[in-house]
Amino acid sequence: MLEVDKLQAWYGKSHILAGVSLRVAAGEVVSLLGRNGVGRSTTVRAIMGHVQAAGSVRFQQQELLGMAPYRIARRGVGYVPESRDIFPRLTVRQNLLLGSKPSKVANPWTEDDFYRLFPILQERADSPAGVLSGGEQQMLALARTMMGNPALVMIDEPTEGLAPRIVQQVGQLIAEIAQRGVAVLLVEQKLDITLELAQRAYLMGHGQIVFEGEPKALMDDSALCTEWLGV
Numbered sequence: 001m002l003e004v005d006k007l008q009a010w011y012g013k014s015h016i017l018a019g020v021s022l023r024v025a026a027g028e029v030v031s032l033l034g035r036n037g038v039g040r041s042t043t044v045r046a047i048m049g050h051v052q053a054a055g056s057v058r059f060q061q062q063e064l065l066g067m068a069p070y071r072i073a074r075r076g077v078g079y080v081p082e083s084r085d086i087f088p089r090l091t092v093r094q095n096l097l098l099g100s101k102p103s104k105v106a107n108p109w110t111e112d113d114f115y116r117l118f119p120i121l122q123e124r125a126d127s128p129a130g131v132l133s134g135g136e137q138q139m140l141a142l143a144r145t146m147m148g149n150p151a152l153v154m155i156d157e158p159t160e161g162l163a164p165r166i167v168q169q170v171g172q173l174i175a176e177i178a179q180r181g182v183a184v185l186l187v188e189q190k191l192d193i194t195l196e197l198a199q200r201a202y203l204m205g206h207g208q209i210v211f212e213g214e215p216k217a218l219m220d221d222s223a224l225c226t227e228w229l230g231v
Contacts, residue, residue, distance in 0.1 A: 029197050
């Protein structure tokens with residue numbers, strides 16, 4: 001589904017990524033782990049076309065690098081940034097409808113899917129999104145992106161700062177996304193979330209991949225975890 005090869009990225013003259021390679025298959029949850037500042041968010045921003053980049057980003061065997069972000073989104077790539085970027089003055093329902101795009105998938109996502117998974121969104125459907133709590137805004141951001149029925153979704157720090165109950169609900173959605181055959185690239189710091197949700201993990205350090213494999217193998221490598229995750 002997604003193949004990234006020798007990806008480099010810059011912010012101005014600052015060289016952030018130094019040859020990142022990774023892959024994500026359909027229906028697979030892959031976690032991109034690492035401390036703050038190592039380049040995890042820059043990686044997904046580069047894939048999405050938001051930063052200056054070089055190398056190769058192939059999605060469904062088509063090169064994305066150099067495309068405008070809106071064209072990448074139209075090809076079926078969804079992106080949930082850490083900042084969530086909801087529209088605070090629009091209602092919850094209006095935010096969801098803004099994410100909706102025509103789709104040829106057999107089982108498209110609907111408002112009712114997200115009201116089932118996140119009942120609070122149905123209760124707040126006619127409320128301005130800006131009055132939602134941080135956890136509720138995260139639910140809405142995820143739901144709005146999936147309303148576009150992407151084939152790949154990249155989610156940046158979905159559980160950061162959330163209460164355990166909401167973390168569980170978000171985890172249920174990510175699991176259901178993968179069950180529907182969507183590829184998921186999950187940017188995370190927490191090894192426990194990765195162990196629960198991901199089939200494979202990449203660990204980043206200083207703009208490069210320092211580990212690729214099953215999450216349990218990473219957990220069993222105490223030296224790597226201590227050096228690059230601080231656990």
